[in-house]
Amino acid sequence: MLLSIFWGVAIMIIGLGMQVxxxxxxxxxxxxxxSLFSGIFNIGIGAGALVGSQVSLHLSMASVGYVGAIPALVALVWSLMIFRRWPVSLEDHQPHHS
Structure with a gap:
């Protein structure tokens, strides 16, 4: 139960951060x-459901997490590459007061 609450809060924080x-x-x-953000987000949800159903149908329910970890690791590596290539300093996002 506590893990579910933490998961829900984490997903909301990530989603709101991406919207900002x-x-x-x-x-x-x-x-x-x-509207583009919402559409892309929903495509991701649908793709995850499709892949998860196919994995559970052709492999097993126990394999869903392992197969789901593959795109998660790809996204993590991709994000790290992007953050290293185009770093953003905190000074760029600070409001300027006159």
Whole structure:
């Protein structure tokens, strides 16, 4: 139960953080940016459900976590490569006071 609560809070924090980043990236077209974000997010949910059902059908339910770890590791490596290639300093995001 406690793990489920932690998982839900973590997913909400990550989702909200990504929304803030999307809105900051396109301040003049927030409606378009959020609709694209929502669509891509839902494609990911659907793809995960599709892959999970196929893994449970053709392999086993015990294999779902292992197969799900593959795209998670790919995303982690990809994120690390992006963060190293284009680092962002905290000074770039601080509000400037006059």
């Amino acid at each position: 980043k999307v809105l900051a990236s396109a301040p003049d077209a927030t409606d378009v940016a959020m």
